[in-house]
Amino acid sequence: QQQVKQSPQSLIVQKGGISIINCAYENTAFDYFPWYQQFPGKGPALLIAIRPDVSEKKEGRFTISFNKSAKQFSLHIMDSQPGDSATYFCAARSTGGGNKLTFGTGTQLKVEL
């Protein structure tokens, strides 16, 4: 019940295309859903986050879509660039859980020229 399932495991997108990464959860106590971007040799860095009281959040080229009833959320990267090539992790935090994050398994994104 604590798991966050993430797909796909890897993704190749052409420059300028849309990258879509999906996550699903079961624990209804999760109340905060961040996405992290990780480059090789670096720690995860917060990209964008959403709370379940909104269905969408957009920051620049990055958008989170959230479907509370389906317990699913996704990251959309518009106009994908080679510099976006990284591993992306979705995560979830439960109410009163401090900052104990449950991470998805990660998606390796490669944006090709």
Place this chain on the structure above:
Amino acid sequence: EPEVTQTPSHQVTQMGQEVILRCVPISNHLYFYWYRQILGQKVEFLVSFYNNEISEKSEIFDDQFSVERPDGSNFTLKIRSTKLEDSAMYFCASTVGNSPLHFGNGTRLTVT
């Protein structure tokens, strides 16, 4: 921008040895965390620390692990007797409160 600093970047140790991984959290942060990432796998929560005591720990964080804030700036993770399966990237993170985590760049621990 302030950063979480971790040292060393890579630590190689023999099975059964003790290792101490060091972290300097962002200076005004109050909550400290250790996470680990086994190669190619997801990031996993180990322990959270606040007000000089453990707030929460995962089942991974057994008696072989301990954390300490020995002074006002450092936050350490000690593994008393390393096992092969402890080989992983260990990430320290900190936050002011219920705000986004700031992660360090990690320490790659290799147990041989």
